Amino acid sequence: MRVGQYRRALVAIVFIASGCLGAQAQTVRPEIVATGLQNPWALAFLAGGRFLVTERPGRLRVVEADGKLGPPIAGLPAIASGGQGGLLDVLLDSDFARNRRLYFCFSEPAASGNGNSTALARASLSADQAQLEEVKVIFSQQPKVASSAHFGCRIVESRAPGPSGQADGKLFLTLGERFSRKDDAQKLDNHLGKVVRINKDGSVPQDNPFVGKPGALPEIWSYGHRNVQGATLAPDGTLWTNEHGPQGGDEINLPKPGANYGWPVITYGENYGGGKIGEGLTAKAGMEQPLHYWVPSIAPSGMAFLSSERYGKAWRGNLFVGSLKFAYLDRIELSEPFGGKVVRESKLLAEVGERIRDVRQGPDGLLYVLTDSSPNGKLIRLLPGK
Numbered sequence: 366m367r368v369g370q371y372r373r374a375l376v377a378i379v380f381i382a383s384g385c386l387g388a389q390a391q392t393v394r395p396e397i398v399a400t401g402l403q404n405p406w407a408l409a410f411l412a413g414g415r416f417l418v419t420e421r422p423g424r425l426r427v428v429e430a431d432g433k434l435g436p437p438i439a440g441l442p443a444i445a446s447g448g449q450g451g452l453l454d455v456l457l458d459s460d461f462a463r464n465r466r467l468y469f470c471f472s473e474p475a476a477s478g479n480g481n482s483t484a485l486a487r488a489s490l491s492a493d494q495a496q497l498e499e500v501k502v503i504f505s506q507q508p509k510v511a512s513s514a515h516f517g518c519r520i521v522e523s524r525a526p527g528p529s530g531q532a533d534g535k536l537f538l539t540l541g542e543r544f545s546r547k548d549d550a551q552k553l554d555n556h557l558g559k560v561v562r563i564n565k566d567g568s569v570p571q572d573n574p575f576v577g578k579p580g581a582l583p584e585i586w587s588y589g590h591r592n593v594q595g596a597t598l599a600p601d602g603t604l605w606t607n608e609h610g611p612q613g614g615d616e617i618n619l620p621k622p623g624a625n626y627g628w629p630v631i632t633y634g635e636n637y638g639g640g641k642i643g644e645g646l647t648a649k650a651g652m653e654q655p656l657h658y659w660v661p662s663i664a665p666s667g668m669a670f671l672s673s674e675r676y677g678k679a680w681r682g683n684l685f686v687g688s689l690k691f692a693y694l695d696r697i698e699l700s701e702p703f704g705g706k707v708v709r710e711s712k713l714l715a716e717v718g719e720r721i722r723d724v725r726q727g728p729d730g731l732l733y734v735l736t737d738s739s740p741n742g743k744l745i746r747l748l749p750g751k
């Protein structure tokens with residue numbers, strides 16, 4: 366090797382090494398914003414650095430910028446708390462600053478007292494942030510089932526397609542199959558194991574895929590899901606979801622209108638304790654493959670894209686998913702920002718040692734997570750660190 370070649374090779378090695386080190390050196394420092402929450406499930410951002418947090422036992426609270434917990438906000442409807450059920454997701458309307466409107470989903474008891482199901486309500490937050498007003502349930506999953514499991518329950522406000530698409534007046538809601546009713550995920554005459562799409566007043570968008578199809582419920586957007594507990598929108602308007610598989614086979618999907626995501630006919634998981642589910646298939650004609658799956662299951666929770674560069678350019682466009690089972694935040698690098706295939710995953714916040722229930726990007730461009738603990742569930746801010 367001549368000296369010139371040697372120098373060029375050395376420069377290349379140093380460049381590659383520094384690039385690798387640079388990628389690895391970026392990490393995060395957890396800063397506890399608030400503690401003392403009971404099984405917090407979902408997070409939204411209010412003006413002035415305040416937060417809105419749901420607690421699964423059935424409370425909605427403001428968390429002050431300094432971490433002080435406000436009193437429970439009055440006006441919630443009756444909630445069937447217990448098991449996995451309770452007050453689950455909350456979402457501020459994209460025009461919240463003007464209309465003070467928000468949406469929340471919860472396990473709704475049957476009027477008869479027998480069974481429950483996931484419901485989505487609309488409300489206005491009073492100016493003093495002390496109570497909900499004009500509360501109206503705009504969707505109730507049918508049928509009610511005697512179960513305390515698999516409610517799904519993430520709400521996403523949809524936008525018109527394209528990078529600058531505006532809010533289009535529609536909401537997605539993810540729904541579980543209630544654990545005991547998995548075969549219903551393949552049937553269109555119920556809302557179990559579905560993603561549904563409704564207008565903000567609860568009416569059905571007339572361009573939904575099953576509108577006018579005999580025997581099909583018109584709210585259905587996609588079906589064949591198990592327990593969809595994470596959802597977010599990519600900047601191009603594409604819906605991304607994650608769902609719990611059985612033992613193994615948790616998935617990321619990009620639900621398309623009218624498409625069948627396979628549960629329980631196809632899965633990369635198995636029964637708890639072992640043994641194949643159904644015929645043990647992982648693929649079948651007419652059923653969609655997941656974008657990604659986890660074996661073993663991580664028990665995915667909230668998910669969010671990072672659009673800021675607060676953690677460096679390389680993290681922009683990554684997808685972040687909480688893991689309940691293994692207690693970390695999964696940083697997922699994709700083959701392109703906000704899209705493509707999963708290229709690499711890395712574990713964040715493992716040192717915190719708590720189940721991660723939700724992850725969101727705040728107005729300051731930083732990531733925030735909720736930990737699923739009681740009585741000391743936490744709201745944690747992720748500071749960029751080296």
Ligand SMILES: [Ca+2]
Nearest residue numbers: 616626627628
């Ligand atoms: Ca699937």
